[in-house]
Amino acid sequence: MLVRFWGTRGSLPTAMHSGEVRDKLIAALQAANGRHFESDADIGNFIDQELDFPIRATYGGASSCVELDGTSDEYLVCDMGSGLREFGLDAMRRCHEGRKKTYNIFMSHLHWDHIMGFPFFVPAFDPEVTIRIFGGHDTIEEALRRQQERISFPVPFDFLQARFEFTTLVPGEVTDVAGCQVEVIRQHHDNDSYGYRFSCNGKSVVYSTDSEHKLEDRESMQQFVGFFHDADLVIMDTMYSLADAVSMKADWGHSSNVVAVDLCHQANARRLAMFHHEPIFDDNAIRQMHIDTIRYEELMRKDSALEVLCAYDGLEVPL
Amino acid sequence: MNWTQELRQGNVIVSPGEPVDQENAEDCESRLVSSVEEASHSGGSLIIDFCNVDYMSSVGLRSLMMAVKAAEQASVKILVTGMNETMQEIFRISGFEKLLLVHESLESALAAASAG
Numbered sequence: 001m002l003v004r005f006w007g008t009r010g011s012l013p014t015a016m017h018s019g020e021v022r023d024k025l026i027a028a029l030q031a032a033n034g035r036h037f038e039s040d041a042d043i044g045n046f047i048d049q050e051l052d053f054p055i056r057a058t059y060g061g062a063s064s065c066v067e068l069d070g071t072s073d074e075y076l077v078c079d080m081g082s083g084l085r086e087f088g089l090d091a092m093r094r095c096h097e098g099r100k101k102t103y104n105i106f107m108s109h110l111h112w113d114h115i116m117g118f119p120f121f122v123p124a125f126d127p128e129v130t131i132r133i134f135g136g137h138d139t140i141e142e143a144l145r146r147q148q149e150r151i152s153f154p155v156p157f158d159f160l161q162a163r164f165e166f167t168t169l170v171p172g173e174v175t176d177v178a179g180c181q182v183e184v185i186r187q188h189h190d191n192d193s194y195g196y197r198f199s200c201n202g203k204s205v206v207y208s209t210d211s212e213h214k215l216e217d218r219e220s221m222q223q224f225v226g227f228f229h230d231a232d233l234v235i236m237d238t239m240y241s242l243a244d245a246v247s248m249k250a251d252w253g254h255s256s257n258v259v260a261v262d263l264c265h266q267a268n269a270r271r272l273a274m275f276h277h278e279p280i281f282d283d284n285a286i287r288q289m290h291i292d293t294i295r296y297e298e299l300m301r302k303d304s305a306l307e308v309l310c311a312y313d314g315l316e317v318p319l
Numbered sequence: 320m321n322w323t324q325e326l327r328q329g330n331v332i333v334s335p336g337e338p339v340d341q342e343n344a345e346d347c348e349s350r351l352v353s354s355v356e357e358a359s360h361s362g363g364s365l366i367i368d369f370c371n372v373d374y375m376s377s378v379g380l381r382s383l384m385m386a387v388k389a390a391e392q393a394s395v396k397i398l399v400t401g402m403n404e405t406m407q408e409i410f411r412i413s414g415f416e417k418l419l420l421v422h423e424s425l426e427s428a429l430a431a432a433s434a435g
Binding site: 215216218221241242243244246247256257258259262292293295296299300 | 341344345374376377378380381384387405408409411412413414415417418
């Protein structure tokens with residue numbers, strides 16, 4: 001299985017300013033320090049091996065969309081943030097090469113940043129396509145139709161040619177989809193959100209975004225420890241620092257890097273992917289948060305190590 | 320949980336005697352909030368001496384946050400001291416160093432508390 005991140009930004013898509021690109025170029029040229037490169041491959045090696053991530057790359061700015069590839073011939077996707085547009089184009093390319101035109105999409109919730117990619121999801125215009133949308137909310141179809149009403153978008157939902165199926169999932173029940181057993185958990189977020197645990201071919205991936213954890217609620221914390229138990233990868237909302245999450249941003253519906261590590265440690269998870277990055281953070285700020293999270297994991301580790309990844313648009317994690 | 324408390328120059332000094340985690344966070348929070356009330360009654364500050372605390376997880380940090388909120392309500396100043404390098408790093412990473420006044424020594428914290 002390959003977990004592919006198409007959108008990792010929280011709340012609002014972001015784009016780099018020209019000044020940030022300029023700063024990266026300055027830092028790269030400083031690091032090169034007048035060095036002569038024999039070929040493009042040499043330049044590529046220098047970039048890949050000697051430049052830190054915020055200099056050579058960007059975490060990206062598309063909002064939430066994650067693909068679990070390789071579970072079956074059908075597609076399996078979490079959320080329809082702005083990253084869905086690029087996923088849709090790449091999926092059409094793969095369909096052209098023979099992949100089945102069936103999409104299974106699991107919705108954490110229906111806030112704008114998690115559905116805004118759908119009007120630009122080109123496979124929805126293909127009459128040979130089947131799109132199954134799953135979620136804990138029973139208002140998914142309503143939300144998608146509403147964002148394509150004329151006041152918001154020029155193409156109405158009824159213009160779409162794909163065949164749609166909407167399924168409301170119930171926490172505690174297990175559903176078989178695209179070669180995976182899928183479990184659902186209700187999460188603390190305005191109007192609720194839902195997390196998913198996908199168990200496929202002996203591997204397990206948890207997708208848990210837009211989820212605030214009330215640390216005083218021990219029962220709820222234990223529920224999540226159970227949900228994350230022994231997961232090979234936990235993709236988790238790490239939008240804020242803990243101080244912000246329990247003070248000025250309490251009840252904003254998001255979590256912190258510190259709580260993510262604590263939960264994963266208790267659950268004996270193997271990898272954490274930091275996700276749903278704060279839109280006001282530039283690449284340097286996200287990188288620092290990643291370094292800090294790795295350090296916190298080291299400080300708090302009691303048993304086996306938890307690998308801490310920081311998701312970026314384009315990251316692929318093989319499991 | 321292991322806990323010591325004393326009143327010095329009108330300031331309440333508390334010292335948790337062990338790391339704060341899932342098991343004792345609730346107790347820690349209750350003791351801290353009570354200490355805030357006592358500092359309010361004595362007209363002084365609350366000084367938390369972490370010299371016996373090796374580390375603190377998110378639930379422990381949350382109990383501190385509850386004390387901060389209680390202190391704001393009661394107009395009591397909280398100062399912390401005695402942190403080892405691990406605790407200092409946890410405070411920096413979690414952002415708590417911005418929420419609390421951190422002092423290198425108990426004497427420094429007492430002097431700052433007395434200065435108002």
